[in-house]
Amino acid sequence: MNATMLMQTIASGLVMGLIYMLIALGVTLLFGIMRVVNFVHGELVMLSAFAVYFMTTAAGLPFFVALALAAVASSVVAVFCQYALFSPLQYDILNCFIVGIGASFAIRSASWAIFGPEPIAIASTLPGVLNIGGVFIAKQRLLAAVLCAGLAILLAVFLRYTRHGKAMRAVEQDREAALLMGVNPTSVYVTAFVISAVLAAVGGAMLGTLFGVDPEMGAEPILKSFIIVQIGGMGSLLGTVIAGLFIGLTDSITGTLLGGELAFIFDFSILMLILIVRPRGLFGYDA
Amino acid sequence: MLIDRRKATMLIGGIAGTLVTGRASAANKEILIGGSVPLSGPGAAIGITAQRTFQHAVELINAEGIEVGGDRYTLKANFYDNKYVPAEAVTVVEKLLADGTRFLFSLGSGNSVPVVAKTTAAKCLQMSMASGKSHLTSPEFPLSFRVQPTNETAWAVYPWLKTARPNVKKIGHMNPSDEAGFTESDDRTMIAEKNGFTNIAKEFFKRGSTDFYPVATRLVAANPDLIDLGGTIGRDQALGCKALRELGYKGEIMLGYSDARSFIEVAGASAAEGTILFDTLAEPQNQKQKDLVDWWIKTYGPPFPSFACTVWDAPFVLAEAIRKAQSADPVQIAKVMTGMEWDGLFGKSRFGMKSVYGIDTTITRPIPMAVVKGGKPVQLDIVPWPANV
Numbered sequence: 001m002n003a004t005m006l007m008q009t010i011a012s013g014l015v016m017g018l019i020y021m022l023i024a025l026g027v028t029l030l031f032g033i034m035r036v037v038n039f040v041h042g043e044l045v046m047l048s049a050f051a052v053y054f055m056t057t058a059a060g061l062p063f064f065v066a067l068a069l070a071a072v073a074s075s076v077v078a079v080f081c082q083y084a085l086f087s088p089l090q091y092d093i094l095n096c097f098i099v100g101i102g103a104s105f106a107i108r109s110a111s112w113a114i115f116g117p118e119p120i121a122i123a124s125t126l127p128g129v130l131n132i133g134g135v136f137i138a139k140q141r142l143l144a145a146v147l148c149a150g151l152a153i154l155l156a157v158f159l160r161y162t163r164h165g166k167a168m169r170a171v172e173q174d175r176e177a178a179l180l181m182g183v184n185p186t187s188v189y190v191t192a193f194v195i196s197a198v199l200a201a202v203g204g205a206m207l208g209t210l211f212g213v214d215p216e217m218g219a220e221p222i223l224k225s226f227i228i229v230q231i232g233g234m235g236s237l238l239g240t241v242i243a244g245l246f247i248g249l250t251d252s253i254t255g256t257l258l259g260g261e262l263a264f265i266f267d268f269s270i271l272m273l274i275l276i277v278r279p280r281g282l283f284g285y286d287a
Numbered sequence: 288m289l290i291d292r293r294k295a296t297m298l299i300g301g302i303a304g305t306l307v308t309g310r311a312s313a314a315n316k317e318i319l320i321g322g323s324v325p326l327s328g329p330g331a332a333i334g335i336t337a338q339r340t341f342q343h344a345v346e347l348i349n350a351e352g353i354e355v356g357g358d359r360y361t362l363k364a365n366f367y368d369n370k371y372v373p374a375e376a377v378t379v380v381e382k383l384l385a386d387g388t389r390f391l392f393s394l395g396s397g398n399s400v401p402v403v404a405k406t407t408a409a410k411c412l413q414m415s416m417a418s419g420k421s422h423l424t425s426p427e428f429p430l431s432f433r434v435q436p437t438n439e440t441a442w443a444v445y446p447w448l449k450t451a452r453p454n455v456k457k458i459g460h461m462n463p464s465d466e467a468g469f470t471e472s473d474d475r476t477m478i479a480e481k482n483g484f485t486n487i488a489k490e491f492f493k494r495g496s497t498d499f500y501p502v503a504t505r506l507v508a509a510n511p512d513l514i515d516l517g518g519t520i521g522r523d524q525a526l527g528c529k530a531l532r533e534l535g536y537k538g539e540i541m542l543g544y545s546d547a548r549s550f551i552e553v554a555g556a557s558a559a560e561g562t563i564l565f566d567t568l569a570e571p572q573n574q575k576q577k578d579l580v581d582w583w584i585k586t587y588g589p590p591f592p593s594f595a596c597t598v599w600d601a602p603f604v605l606a607e608a609i610r611k612a613q614s615a616d617p618v619q620i621a622k623v624m625t626g627m628e629w630d631g632l633f634g635k636s637r638f639g640m641k642s643v644y645g646i647d648t649t650i651t652r653p654i655p656m657a658v659v660k661g662g663k664p665v666q667l668d669i670v671p672w673p674a675n676v
Contacts, residue, residue, distance in 0.1 A: 005508055008534070012500040109327065117331035118546070118592075119522040121553040129533050138533040211497040212522050212553040216328060220497055255501025259464075259491055263501065 004134040017248015018148040023203040024225035026196035032235030039100030042222025043107040048201035049208035071201040078197035111215035122208040144206035233284020321383035322366035324394040330371035340595040344602040396467035412617035418467040434601040438474035445482040459488035459511030462518035471518030499530035516542040525553035532558035546592035547664035556662035569657040569664035
């Protein structure tokens with residue numbers, strides 16, 4: 001592998017890592033606050049991508065307007081899932097996990113029936129490719145990377161500096177103490193689901209412009225998200241960011257060096273190693 | 288005992304009805320065909336197209352009926368979702384065989400190869416739309432027919448490339464890392480070499496992947512004149528092509544099997560431009576093809592998936608073989624089908640390739656070639672099947 005090829009591999013890996021990181025942040029946020037492993041998250045990615053596709057093609061809306069509306073729709077679905085699925089189960093980790101898988105399959109199957117099998121794609125908002133010293137980066141990928149990184153920073157700022165963000169962190173750290181301090185957990189839960197849904201919507205729209213839209217498109221990101229979250233540490237935002245970038249880079253490097261088939265093997269090997277050596281993940285804490 | 292007029296009328300009516308029904312069931316017989324196709328998952332687009340097309344062909348066949356020894360046979364096709372997962376396909380086929388089905392229509396190499404031993408043992412006639420070699424097509428499996436030219440298209444396409452694209456010398460191959468992909472890769476590299484090309488790269492990816500940059504980076508680095516995505520289907524080939532172009536690849540790209548318009552939409556018009564599409568019908572070339580296109584557009588709306596054309600002949604060939612065999616026995620029908628010739632959707636067609644597989648059970652027919660030009664598929668050529676294969 002020469003220097004240009006290495007740079008190409010790193011650039012490609014960072015972009016993918018940032019997208020996976022954004023989707024995984026939604027997963028880890030819900031786990032951190034509610035201990036909910038939300039399998040429906042992948043379907044929110046898919047449904048949002050379809051929403052953006054139809055709003056940009058059928059309704060002719062500009063991409064970012066469609067994305068904003070898709071984020072609203074995704075939030076509505078997420079909050080509905082919260083009240084219809086997870087709240088009745090009192091956010092029990094195992095029950096929510098199983099119900100989430102069931103709901104995920106149901107949504108995916110319904111999507112096949114509704115949207116049909118033909119592959120479609122959201123039109124690129126930024127066509128063209130940048131050539132930086134022999135390293136090629138599609139402008140759309142660059143946009144996706146910038147947007148994902150920007151949103152991750154915004155989320156960190158929100159959680160650190162806003163009243164509502166602090167309330168979320170308080171619930172995450174000690175639910176009972178937060179309650180005694182007057183934090184309304186219901187409001188925190190709804191906010192967490194909405195934020196998670198918005199992240200899924202942006203991730204879905206970005207994936208839709210890069211890789212097309214189909215009912216199965218949420219499956220790989222959710223699998224990657226769980227690997228990332230597990231490696232980074234369930235509930236740790238910093239861990240998710242680092243693990244997301246790490247998985248993006250290792251996927252790209254192993255895929256380029258050894259072939260794409262081996263990337264997943266490598267991911268799972270890392271995951272197994274982490275689970276054996278440090279079960280709570282790199283930056284996680286004991287639940 | 289006396290019976291009143293009303294009861295007598297009912298009794299006579301009942302007897303008459305029984306006689307008519309009894310006679311009808313004696314004359315009208317049904318041949319069950321089990322369909323094992325992907326109706327969900329990444330291969331769903333071609334699976335659903337196959338199901339719709341096959342069912343329509345069956346309707347037309349049934350309107351006429353199949354006369355066998357004074358009985359009138361009709362076909363009934365029941366399709367099941369194999370999700371393009373071999374384990375699912377095996378389950379589907381085991382259930383079909385247990386239920387007494389003796390005709391199978393199977394889509395996908397990974398779904399067809401694992402069941403061929405079972406169908407052969409059960410004397411079930413298997414029609415596969417699948418890449419394959421001797422593990423699917425050989426004298427060991429006399430009831431296994433391949434009804435879509437897949438890896439074999441290379442026998443027609445590579446000689447055509449020599450004249451149509453004389454600047455192409457070095458070939459790179461990109462295929463999925465599964466049964467179909469390995470078969471396609473082996474055959475295409477072998478046939479390319481036989482035709483004087485040099486294979487300089489042979490890459491594999493996990494079917495259904497999203498990011499093709501890693502595999503595309505390796506291929507672009509090898510700098511081939513043409514990249515053959517022979518074994519790829521659906522979204523994979525669009526994303527593969529898109530990644531190659533985004534990474535600066537300027538050479539030729541060749542692919543086939545899937546719907547050209549979906550490919551162009553997902554890859555993007557600029558990335559898809561110039562792509563050579565093998566076994567792709569861009570425009571109907573005869574009345575049969577036109578009728579099929581018109582029916583599809585009328586029933587399902589545009590766009591017409593050219594993959595439907597590759598499905599079309601299979602049920603008609605089966606019906607014709609039943610007529611010729613004058614039997615509903617799969618073994619007798621298979622004997623008639625072996626080496627059979629017919630006037631198909633693409634012209635003169637034949638089950639052949641004994642020279643390669645030792646048995647004449649693989650479809651051979653003209654291969655339509657198209658190219659993406661101005662964001663849409665344009666017909667380039669209809670390549671005749673090579674005489675020596």
